[in-house]
Amino acid sequence: MDTKEKYQRYVITNCTKGIEPVVVDSARGAVLTDVNGKSYLDCFAGISVVNSGHCNEEVNAAAKAQIDKLVHANVYSYYLQPAADLAEKLAQILPAPLEKSFFCNSGAEAIEGALRVMKKSTGRTETVSLMASFHGRTYGTLSITGQAGRKRGGAPYAPGSAFAPMPYCYRCLFRMSYPECGLACAEALEDTFRFQTADDVAAFITEPVMGEGGILVPPEGYFRTAVEIARSHGALWLADEVQSGFGRTGKMFAFEHAGVVPDVVTMAKGIANGYPLAAFTTRPEVSACFQAGDHLSTFGGNPVSCAASLANIAFMQREDLPGQSARKGVFTVELLKSLQKKHKSIGDVRGRGLMIGIELISDDSRTPAPATTDKVKAYCREHGVLLGSGGVYGNVIRFQPPLVISEAQIEQAVQTIDNALSLMG
Ligand SMILES: Cc1ncc(COP(=O)(O)O)c(C=O)c1O
Numbered sequence: 001m002d003t004k005e006k007y008q009r010y011v012i013t014n015c016t017k018g019i020e021p022v023v024v025d026s027a028r029g030a031v032l033t034d035v036n037g038k039s040y041l042d043c044f045a046g047i048s049v050v051n052s053g054h055c056n057e058e059v060n061a062a063a064k065a066q067i068d069k070l071v072h073a074n075v076y077s078y079y080l081q082p083a084a085d086l087a088e089k090l091a092q093i094l095p096a097p098l099e100k101s102f103f104c105n106s107g108a109e110a111i112e113g114a115l116r117v118m119k120k121s122t123g124r125t126e127t128v129s130l131m132a133s134f135h136g137r138t139y140g141t142l143s144i145t146g147q148a149g150r151k152r153g154g155a156p157y158a159p160g161s162a163f164a165p166m167p168y169c170y171r172c173l174f175r176m177s178y179p180e181c182g183l184a185c186a187e188a189l190e191d192t193f194r195f196q197t198a199d200d201v202a203a204f205i206t207e208p209v210m211g212e213g214g215i216l217v218p219p220e221g222y223f224r225t226a227v228e229i230a231r232s233h234g235a236l237w238l239a240d241e242v243q244s245g246f247g248r249t250g251k252m253f254a255f256e257h258a259g260v261v262p263d264v265v266t267m268a269k270g271i272a273n274g275y276p277l278a279a280f281t282t283r284p285e286v287s288a289c290f291q292a293g294d295h296l297s298t299f300g301g302n303p304v305s306c307a308a309s310l311a312n313i314a315f316m317q318r319e320d321l322p323g324q325s326a327r328k329g330v331f332t333v334e335l336l337k338s339l340q341k342k343h344k345s346i347g348d349v350r351g352r353g354l355m356i357g358i359e360l361i362s363d364d365s366r367t368p369a370p371a372t373t374d375k376v377k378a379y380c381r382e383h384g385v386l387l388g389s390g391g392v393y394g395n396v397i398r399f400q401p402p403l404v405i406s407e408a409q410i411e412q413a414v415q416t417i418d419n420a421l422s423l424m425g
Helices: 003-010 057-067 080-095 106-124 137-142 190-195 222-233 304-316 321-342 370-382 406-425
Strands: 024-029 031-034 039-042 101-103 126-130 161-164 201-206 236-240 263-266 278-282 346-352 354-361 389-390 396-399
Touching: 003 304, 039 406, 057 236, 080 101, 080 278, 080 304, 101 106, 106 137, 106 236, 106 263, 106 278, 126 190, 161 190, 190 222, 201 222, 222 236, 304 321, 321 346, 321 354, 321 406, 354 370, 370 389, 370 396, 370 406
Parallel strands: 126 161, 126 201, 201 236, 236 263
Antiparallel strands: 024 031, 031 039, 101 278, 263 278, 346 354, 354 396, 389 396
């Protein structure tokens, strides 16, 4: 049996759009190679994970050195140096007073832990998150996820989970435009607290740029208004940086664009460039409520992943990957905006840094075009470019390559998208 046949027989695969017909053999930088030797320009980075490039030599060298020293001992039973060093590093790259970290394995697990500490420290029980949000696939994280497509089949979800309007300017729920709207979506949070909760909210949870929801970038001022409202009701703000963190949006963390410091930050994906690791970081007064036995994760803070993460962050800082992401993002958006003039099917191009969405439509009424999106993705794959897709209507192409991608490679990707759209008419 070959790999595809073994998958069909033995692996549960239920990715939203189905598995791509590529049997991956190896990858380096922004290029991925299949078992037949065909190369692909990877513009999705393993769902926004390998920000420092596939098989980054410095990250792998650090992991290899750690493997020969210690692979596991449990970070919550003993003192482990890589976890201590990484917690210190996270406190350095996050603004004060965010300095106490909890380590675990996945984004969803980080959010579960963060919700628990927020509930315990506030003594409150409820949550408010956003429509169109995505926070993971566990019961708790699906409860605060605002997308039926992701929640189907798992109901009923946790009571006490309310949802506020998302900042989706291209399809504004209030049929308004920024800035004349006066940030109606942020102001509406007051109504969510007032009419959908018992005013016992522990956590206001948002992605600083919404990834799975279709690369939704909140308008300037959104977070200042929204977080002020949430805090006036006694809630803490959790910035879910699982997808937007580690240079992806042109800053180390996407909340840095917002001008407000969160109470809790969750991280995963890009934290260790592909080694399994996640964390949440908060203020000491918030974490103080956790007492012995309150929370634990067997593999959390694994020494190999922590060593990889430290090398990854050092590489990012030395190479200024956040700055590279910002500059390459502007370059990409300019190229895509000129494509938009040529192709009526491109309704919107938006993003921050190298977290970019191309929303495809089928007419002047902005009818979402998910079938075209799938076809563009398939054409690009056949022609050697791997793209992501998403959005609440499945009509957003997601361009989230390793941040080390070159301008020539970006031009190649955009040219391939251009060719695909030209063919589709
Ligand atoms: C914003 C956000 N939060 C949480 C998650 C869940 O992360 P994981 O798949 O590592 O559990 C994701 C995954 O895509 C995400 O994008």
